[in-house]
Structures are given as structure tokens and as C-alpha cells.
Amino acid sequence: MNGAAQASSMIDVRGLDVVFGKGADEVRAVRDVSFRVPEGATFGLVGESGSGKSTVLRALSGLNHDWTGQVVIAGQAQTPKRDKAFYKLVQMVFQDPYGSLHPRHTVDRILMEPLSIHGFGDAERRIEQVLGEVGLGPSFRFRYPHQLSGGQRQRVAVARALILEPRILLLDEPTSALDVSVQAEVLNLLQRLKQERGLTYILVSHDLSVVAHMCDELAVMNNGAVVEELSVERLKSHAPEHPYTRQLMVASLGYDRAAIDRFEDFGVEG
Amino acid sequence: MTDKPLLTIEDLKVSFPTRKGLVEAVRGISLSLGREKLGIVGESGSGKSLTGRSILRLVPKPGVVTAGRLEFDGVDLQRASEAQMREIRGQRISMVMQDPKFSLNPVMRVGEQIAEAYRTHQKVPQAEARRRALDMLAAVRIRDPERVYRAYPHEVSGGMGQRIMIAMMLIPDPDLLIADEPTSALDVTVQLQVLAILDDLVTQRGMGLVFISHDLNLVASFCDRVVIMYAGRVMEVCDAKNLAAAQHPYTRGLLNCLPSIDGDGRDLPVLKRDPAWMEHGL
Numbered sequence: 001m002n003g004a005a006q007a008s009s010m011i012d013v014r015g016l017d018v019v020f021g022k023g024a025d026e027v028r029a030v031r032d033v034s035f036r037v038p039e040g041a042t043f044g045l046v047g048e049s050g051s052g053k054s055t056v057l058r059a060l061s062g063l064n065h066d067w068t069g070q071v072v073i074a075g076q077a078q079t080p081k082r083d084k085a086f087y088k089l090v091q092m093v094f095q096d097p098y099g100s101l102h103p104r105h106t107v108d109r110i111l112m113e114p115l116s117i118h119g120f121g122d123a124e125r126r127i128e129q130v131l132g133e134v135g136l137g138p139s140f141r142f143r144y145p146h147q148l149s150g151g152q153r154q155r156v157a158v159a160r161a162l163i164l165e166p167r168i169l170l171l172d173e174p175t176s177a178l179d180v181s182v183q184a185e186v187l188n189l190l191q192r193l194k195q196e197r198g199l200t201y202i203l204v205s206h207d208l209s210v211v212a213h214m215c216d217e218l219a220v221m222n223n224g225a226v227v228e229e230l231s232v233e234r235l236k237s238h239a240p241e242h243p244y245t246r247q248l249m250v251a252s253l254g255y256d257r258a259a260i261d262r263f264e265d266f267g268v269e270g
Numbered sequence: 271m272t273d274k275p276l277l278t279i280e281d282l283k284v285s286f287p288t289r290k291g292l293v294e295a296v297r298g299i300s301l302s303l304g305r306e307k308l309g310i311v312g313e314s315g316s317g318k319s320l321t322g323r324s325i326l327r328l329v330p331k332p333g334v335v336t337a338g339r340l341e342f343d344g345v346d347l348q349r350a351s352e353a354q355m356r357e358i359r360g361q362r363i364s365m366v367m368q369d370p371k372f373s374l375n376p377v378m379r380v381g382e383q384i385a386e387a388y389r390t391h392q393k394v395p396q397a398e399a400r401r402r403a404l405d406m407l408a409a410v411r412i413r414d415p416e417r418v419y420r421a422y423p424h425e426v427s428g429g430m431g432q433r434i435m436i437a438m439m440l441i442p443d444p445d446l447l448i449a450d451e452p453t454s455a456l457d458v459t460v461q462l463q464v465l466a467i468l469d470d471l472v473t474q475r476g477m478g479l480v481f482i483s484h485d486l487n488l489v490a491s492f493c494d495r496v497v498i499m500y501a502g503r504v505m506e507v508c509d510a511k512n513l514a515a516a517q518h519p520y521t522r523g524l525l526n527c528l529p530s531i532d533g534d535g536r537d538l539p540v541l542k543r544d545p546a547w548m549e550h551g552l
Contacts, residue, residue: 048457049428150314179313179484181541184527188537206457213529213538236531251458252531254491260466263459 381419
């Protein structure tokens, strides 16, 4: 990287807006969202359904073209349309490992596709290596997704994202469809890969414990806007400032009949 | 109330014939339930949902259910005729499913569906059923029952849909409610609000509740007793408040592999499965 200020932040988002629909049907799904992610960090986006957290991720990944604002990734200002080189830098892992792998392609073909699109040679070696890295032996190479468990599928999805050797992974609820014992394995895998490859992560999740475990910094979203950005230390010391964050925190600690009566409705913005 | 259990299950087995032979999904579980909140926890494939469905004889074909004893309030559920079962389902034992999107009739107003659930078991005029349905919507804390009564399922949110399901299941005033992951599709705060409604109604009406879930922490804080299932067997039964001190290595493994806000961010302990768990249940 070049300038000192630039080098420290891998992802820089300023005033991101996403609007769906027109006129009376207009929905402002993301409102003026800004955050920075330093290289090698994990940044968490937390919120309930409809908060806009996944929409932010889809705008960053180039899956959604209708956004305005400033997005700088690895020192490059991004336009809504991305070129092929962008996807060598940024890859995404989706929530549902049952929906995100082609049911009639083998693991080998699923991993081969990004390689041939980007003109990588040495496919044989790369596929074997990446399967090893995500903890799947060579015996998995010619299986179909239906012959794999949910955790194994998610490992294949991570392998597919990693095979292009990106520097950034966008993770959209990567473990929320998995059993807790399998979630632990996938979270450990993601942590290890990050160490080994110096990756930068953005992790979208509704689960505060997962975010506290994985991230350095997090932003809490509600109604399309960031209500609070805080460090994980602050979260761990149970001292978030915004009442919405505090409520999420109480809710994530389990069932407490008395606390539930004090819940406020943050649904509609005034 | 006497101490006689509401529901007794002994040596329940559910198996499915497949091309590769018989698959045993539930392998001999025994439990009894009074007027309390009993949680059944397990990972996918542990047999927890099939256990719930067996009670209502709703295991899909070609599943085969056998049990040493399957008794609800003096009725032998294995010997009961289909007509007797229809009397029991809904009125005496009812069931809330995971996702209201797939459990409500999409082309019928939700209020009419709730009223229908009442009129199926009680011979009352339509106006009376409508009044009861409106009262029930208010009981599950829906602010504008009149408006929601006229709404179609696609016009309500997930949390409201689940409250409507609960209203429908409770209007015949059952003795036992089986809730199979009733709040797993909901946001955390909405989830807790729905559970609070369920909790209050169960307590007020003195019902028994079987709460099936994969969420160990939620069950520990919500239920009175917890049954932990693995591979179709019961690994451990304990009082919910003592779950943190559970003894079985599977229960300990499940508790340990959960990330927590207060954790230190180091690698999570991975659950090591002992093949012996498949052979020996409680």
C-alpha cells in the first residue's frame, strides 16, 4: 500500500445509502452508514432482520448496484459495477450452505469454476491444497453437495471463496444454519485461516456472542442506520451506550421474564 | 392437581425403512411430564421433533412408532382410534410448529382460522367463536385485534404470525402444548417476547409444555427441566437451573462449544463424539 492513512484501512465506507423502490414505495434500506476496517481485522455488523446489515454487505460485494456514497477497498474507490480483478480481492461466504452450492456439480467442479474464470493454472494442486486447508481430505473432491453434511458444505463454500487467494472475505451469517458443535468448528477454521493468510473479514450476524468471539470492532444496526459503533472490549465490559445495543445484549443472555417487560420497541424511527 | 404425570413415555422407538435397511431415529426413550415446562434439546437428527410428533401420532409414513407405554392422562395413545385421536389433537394436546409461514392457511383470514380451531371442538355460534378469537388475540398481546382478525397471513410479521399460531393452539384450552422450535425463526427480542406470552399462559392455565429446541441457553433459562437427546437417545435429564453443572460429556461438550460475550476469543473447544453415546442412553 502507499500512503500511511490508506494503508491502515482495508475497507473504508462513507455515507452509504441504499434505496429500494420509488415514490410512495420507497424504502431506505441503508441510511448514511460509515465505517472503516483496518487490514487484518474482523469487523462485525450486528442487527435484527430488516436492519440493513446484509444489504450493506451486498453493496460492498458488488451484488447490489443501487447504492450511493463512497466505498474504498484496498485503496481503490469502487463504482457500483465491479470488474473481474475485484473478485480476486474480495470473496463472499453465504448463510445457507444448502442453497449456495450447485446441487449437480461435484466439489471438484465447484472449486474449478472460479479458477477457470480467472485463468489460474495449476488447478490440480490448488484444489487439493485448499481442501486440505479447510479440513476436508482429498476423498471429498468428487462428492456432490447432497453427500455432505451442513458443516462440510460450509467448508466447501469457504474453500471456494479462498481458492482465488482473496484478501477480504465477506461473511454473511456463515454459521447460523449450523448446529452449535459444527458452528464451533467453522468459527475455529475461519480464525485459523485469517491468521495464516492475514485476511480481513466483515462478519454479518444476529448473534452477539459470535460477533464478540470473532471481531475487534462492531457496528450495531437498526432501521438501516448504525446506532452505535463500539469495540469488542466495550461489549465485553457490558457497557454499550445505546439503549438498543443494551437491549440486544440483555436478550442474548437468555430468558428473563422480568427483563422482557422492560423491552422497548425500536421498530419505527421517529 | 395430583402428582400423577400428565404424559408418560416408556421405551419409545421410531424407525424408517430405507433401501439400506431400517434407520432408527428414536431408539428407546422414556420420560414423564407433569404440569411443567419440559425442554427437549438436541442437535439436528437427534430425534427431538419425532418424539414430539409421536405423542400426537403425527409421524409421517413410512415411519414406524413403537413404545412400551405412551399414555396421556389415562388414555393409551397407541390403542386410541383415529376418531379418538382427532378428539385429542388440538383440544387436549396441541402443537406449535417452527414457521408460521408454512403452518397458516394463506388464503383465509387469520381470525377466521383461530375461530375455526375453536368451533372444531366446541359447538358454539359463529359470533361467540369470533368473540373468543378476538379475546385470544388480545391475550397474546396483539394491540389491534380487530384489524389483525381481518388480516391474511402474508400481511403480518414473523413474530405476529407466531403469536397467531399460539392463539390458535391455545383457544381450545389444551392440557398439553408441544412447541417445536416455536421461536427459532424470530429475532432475539421478539423471540423472548413470544416466549413470555407462552410462559404466562402456561402458568395461568396450569398446562404442561414440551418445548423442543436446539438452543441450550434458552431452554436452560426458560424451562423447569431439560432432556438432552443425542442420536435418538436421552443422554441426561436435569433441572434447568442446574444445567451448568451437567455431568454427561455430551452436555458438557455442547455447553463448552458455545461462543459467549464474556469469552476470551481463543479457539472454541470442539465436541468430540464418543461412539458409546449411540449405544447407551438413559
